[in-house]
Amino acid sequence: MSATPFPAGPIQHCQGRAVVVPGDDIDTDRIIPARYLKCVTFDGLAEGVFADDRRERAGDHPFDRAGNQGAAILVVNRNFGCGSSREHAPQALMRWGIRAVIGESFAEIFFGNCLALGIPCLSADHDTVLAVQAAVAAHPGALLQLDLEPPQVTLQADGEALAWPLELAAGPRRMLVSGEWNGTAQLVAHDAELRATTGRLPYLAGFATA
Amino acid sequence: MSAGTLYDKVWELHRVADLPGGATQLFIGLHLIHEVTSPQAFAALDDLGLSVRHPERTVATVDHIVPTTSQARPFADPLAEEMLATLEANCARHGITLHGLGSGRQGIVHVIAPELGLTQPGMTVACGDSHTSTHGAFGAIAFGIGTSQVRDVLASQSLAMGKLKVRRIRVEGTLQSGVYAKDLVLHVIRTLGVKGGVGYAYEFAGPAIEALSMEERMTLCNMAIEGGARCGYVNPDAITFAYLKGRPHAPAGEAWERAVAWWSALASGPDAVFDDEVVFDAATIAPTVTWGITPGQAIGVDEAVPTLEQTDSDERPIAEEAYRYMDLRPGVPIEGLPVDVCFIGSCTNGRLSDLRAAAAVARGRQVAAGIKAFVVPGSEQVAAAAEAEGLDAVFREAGFEWREPGCSMCLAMNPDRLEGRQISASSSNRNFKGRQGSASGRTLLMSPAMVAAAAVSGHVADVRRLIATPSSPEPAPTPA
Numbered sequence: 001m002s003a004t005p006f007p008a009g010p011i012q013h014c015q016g017r018a019v020v021v022p023g024d025d026i027d028t029d030r031i032i033p034a035r036y037l038k039c040v041t042f043d044g045l046a047e048g049v050f051a052d053d054r055r056e057r058a059g060d061h062p063f064d065r066a067g068n069q070g071a072a073i074l075v076v077n078r079n080f081g082c083g084s085s086r087e088h089a090p091q092a093l094m095r096w097g098i099r100a101v102i103g104e105s106f107a108e109i110f111f112g113n114c115l116a117l118g119i120p121c122l123s124a125d126h127d128t129v130l131a132v133q134a135a136v137a138a139h140p141g142a143l144l145q146l147d148l149e150p151p152q153v154t155l156q157a158d159g160e161a162l163a164w165p166l167e168l169a170a171g172p173r174r175m176l177v178s179g180e181w182n183g184t185a186q187l188v189a190h191d192a193e194l195r196a197t198t199g200r201l202p203y204l205a206g207f208a209t210a
Numbered sequence: 211m212s213a214g215t216l217y218d219k220v221w222e223l224h225r226v227a228d229l230p231g232g233a234t235q236l237f238i239g240l241h242l243i244h245e246v247t248s249p250q251a252f253a254a255l256d257d258l259g260l261s262v263r264h265p266e267r268t269v270a271t272v273d274h275i276v277p278t279t280s281q282a283r284p285f286a287d288p289l290a291e292e293m294l295a296t297l298e299a300n301c302a303r304h305g306i307t308l309h310g311l312g313s314g315r316q317g318i319v320h321v322i323a324p325e326l327g328l329t330q331p332g333m334t335v336a337c338g339d340s341h342t343s344t345h346g347a348f349g350a351i352a353f354g355i356g357t358s359q360v361r362d363v364l365a366s367q368s369l370a371m372g373k374l375k376v377r378r379i380r381v382e383g384t385l386q387s388g389v390y391a392k393d394l395v396l397h398v399i400r401t402l403g404v405k406g407g408v409g410y411a412y413e414f415a416g417p418a419i420e421a422l423s424m425e426e427r428m429t430l431c432n433m434a435i436e437g438g439a440r441c442g443y444v445n446p447d448a449i450t451f452a453y454l455k456g457r458p459h460a461p462a463g464e465a466w467e468r469a470v471a472w473w474s475a476l477a478s479g480p481d482a483v484f485d486d487e488v489v490f491d492a493a494t495i496a497p498t499v500t501w502g503i504t505p506g507q508a509i510g511v512d513e514a515v516p517t518l519e520q521t522d523s524d525e526r527p528i529a530e531e532a533y534r535y536m537d538l539r540p541g542v543p544i545e546g547l548p549v550d551v552c553f554i555g556s557c558t559n560g561r562l563s564d565l566r567a568a569a570a571v572a573r574g575r576q577v578a579a580g581i582k583a584f585v586v587p588g589s590e591q592v593a594a595a596a597e598a599e600g601l602d603a604v605f606r607e608a609g610f611e612w613r614e615p616g617c618s619m620c621l622a623m624n625p626d627r628l629e630g631r632q633i634s635a636s637s638s639n640r641n642f643k644g645r646q647g648s649a650s651g652r653t654l655l656m657s658p659a660m661v662a663a664a665a666v667s668g669h670v671a672d673v674r675r676l677i678a679t680p681s682s683p684e685p686a687p688t689p690a
């Protein structure tokens with residue numbers, strides 16, 4: 001469904017239209033219902049994104065509205081992505097086309113899973129998020145520009161630019177901006193340090209020596 | 211900042227390196243995998259041309275997708291069959307132990323690792339499943355991870371992690387009869403909120419916690435994540451050691467003495483500093499039931515569905531959503547609410563003591579007309595132990611179905627699911643919309659004894675009354 005390539009390399013900006021999914025505590029069961037987890041690859045997950053909510057709303061869900069097709073920036077409210085640790089949730093969002101998320105707060109595991117895919121989750125206080133959501137609603141189809149350094153989002157509409165500051169902790173921000181968000185190679189490289197650590201953990205040798 | 215807690219000590223022991231992004235590389239002592247979150251991780255490992263760094267530190271089982279009626283292969287569902295076949299192939303190729311169906315050791319990942327003695331105090335435990343917090347019951351630091359992180363652990367036996375703050379949840383007093391660890395943890399989540407623990411590890415401490423059996427501690431830590439805390443733990447003590455002694459992977463002989471000394475030294479010391487502390491009184495906690503669509507929407511069985519006025523303003527939108535979804539009016543007592551399906555099982559409450567507590571209620575009574583009630587042991591070992599003491603017969607005679615081990619109706623990845631707007635009394639851990647397989651299905655979370663009470667009553671019932679009036683002369687079995 002997504003024409004844009006998946007995130008790769010340093011991520012400093014993200015541009016695109018926004019899709020707003022309002023509501024607090026939207027859990028990963030809602031983002032991708034469990035029946036879609038029956039797969040051995042992530043390839044077909046886009047069709048399951050918000051499947052139950054979309055069916056319930058019979059075509060009126062934000063992810064179904066014609067104007068939102070191709071949107072890249074998801075705007076949510078509080079504690080988005082709580083519940084099950086399934087990485088299928090960010091995978092499904094990414095495969096649908098989402099490249100960044102703005103919200104009041106995110107569940108930790110969801111945030112980490114997004115980071116590992118190169119999808120920044122930026123936060124802002126309640127009023128700011130409401131303002132962004134209202135601006136998106138007032139300017140359908142407007143382009144948003146998301147920057148990570150400093151974290152902010154800008155909406156271009158009617159010849160003027162509305163900007164809001166966002167938050168992203170220094171650690172994840174550095175990882176995204178430097179392109180080191182996919183850190184497997186880094187972890188593997190520390191083999192000598194890993195050996196030093198294993199040397200001080202007696203349980204690894206079954207407490208064989210005092 | 212916390213200092214001198216078990217969390218701090220285990221963190222320092224497992225620290226490998228500081229990463230440029232500000233995270234810490236943490237060694238993972240025990241990695242558990244299952245069929246749902248591992249196949250993509252193995253595929254990613256292949257893409258990177260990497261092998262499994264410590265195959266002997268990863269242990270696999272199959273739980274989410276297994277049917278609980280017939281476990282004959284191939285499964286009727288070709289997707290489920292493909293997932294298990296993929297896990298088997300990956301484990302064989304990488305030299306990872308798989309406790310498969312019929313091995314005598316298969317079961318829900320969070321049930322089998324403790325019962326095999328794999329989970330031990332002072333370890334770091336990771337698994338691609340949010341209820342990995344269960345293993346914290348042993349004084350391990352255990353947390354759920356996503357599939358990219360499963361790949362990282364396979365590749366490097368380590369993870370990039372940020373350190374959490376530590377909140378001590380001190381529970382004074384004694385739990386009343388008929389009130390279990392499940393009620394306690396639902397009460398904690400109800401009080402602190404489903405987001406209250408975000409950014410924290412929970413240390414459960416105090417006399418009420420020290421009095422809990424290991425299985426009860428597992429129930430408690432299992433649901434730490436439902437309160438937002440990515441891990442929860444209990445300091446290891448004599449109860450922990452007694453549980454572990456003699457288990458297949460526990461140290462033995464002289465190694466046992468060395469292990470106990472090392473484990474004991476890891477407990478939070480008297481000078482430990484916590485980032486926060488909250489105190490509860492166990493004696494005030496009633497059997498607790500969820501009425502809504504988050505585990506925090508819980509009330510005592512003797513209470514009524516809260517009204518909007520009784521709800522914090524920021525919780526009102528989700529309360530209104532819950533009234534609609536659950537079709538419950540504010541102010542209605544929860545006791546007496548009719549249920550359709552009663553499910554006893556899951557990694558929260560699918561262990562032997564859970565089945566004993568439920569059987570004590572079911573014994574000599576009958577499942578009410580029109581109710582489907584079933585019991586799914588958490589593992590093959592739990593099933594065998596329960597059958598050895600005749601619990602399966604108690605349940606069958608009372609009209610419950612006795613099933614094969616697996617995750618079952620905890621989540622909708624196998625044939626066990628709610629239909630339409632059915633409402634379940636469930637000993638599992640999540641009451642999210644659609645969690646049990648029907649997009650409009652409704653879930654009431656409660657203890658296994660309360661589920662049994664609902665099954666024989668036909669509606670939500672206060673188990674304390676059923677325990678007070680035994681239905682048969684036989685003495686109730688002693689809890690573990």
Ligand code: SF4
Pocket residue numbers: 273274318319320339341556557558616617620621638639
């Ligand atoms: S029993 Fe439920 S919560 Fe536990 S591992 Fe299985 S699906 Fe997850």
